[in-house]
Amino acid sequence: MRAEPRFRDQIRCLVLKDRRARALDEALSPADRIAFNDFLVSVVAVLLAPRLGDRCDAEDLAAFSDEVAARHRGERRPVNEFVVEEVLRHVYGVPPLFRTVPVPPPAMSAAGAAIVRYLNTTDAGIAPDIDRILDTADDLHRRRTRR
């Protein structure tokens, strides 16, 4: 299944620091948000591959989530390393921590956005290449959701 164009647009706006990102996020219905979060997992997977590779253990995921959280706290942005890690657990197929008490979908969106923002801030190559990255994420997403 292809990601909806508005989901791609939302992530593009996030990376390019376009103010429409927030409006697009707020316009998501509860059902849209579930679908958006699933696409966000594909985007995070594509962005993380050069950094963490395609295999990661729980220690690596925790360390990276702490890195994301520390950077955001330093900028006085709200963040939660456990929910950031929950997104990463989806990417790497590690069993979720929040099994009995599921994370609210808006919190998963915010955590996914924090990862994208962190990677974008620390890698100047992402913004100019965002359209190709989104194409790759779209291909991955279609393969993931075909199963």
Place this chain on the structure above:
Amino acid sequence: MTIPEVGTALRQSLERHRFSLRPEPDARPGEETVHVVLDHGGETFHAGHVDHHLGLWCAFAVVRAHGVFRSDEFGQYESFEDAVLAVLMSFTHVE
């Protein structure tokens, strides 16, 4: 008070992120409060707490950086572990 046991997955996750569970110091008899804290660089930061009240564990998480009341309640749970998980998924700031 004795802190109730939590499962291995949660315990290991807390350790990996340098979080720990600490009982309320100087708790009065009958009061059961466990704090969720982050140990970072020799400093301790508070992310929330759970209170045992009328047989349920109430989860409170820090969600504001400023103001007198920085925590909100995020549900009541029969299980101590679920209440701790609710704090861990809900806090957005540490104080």
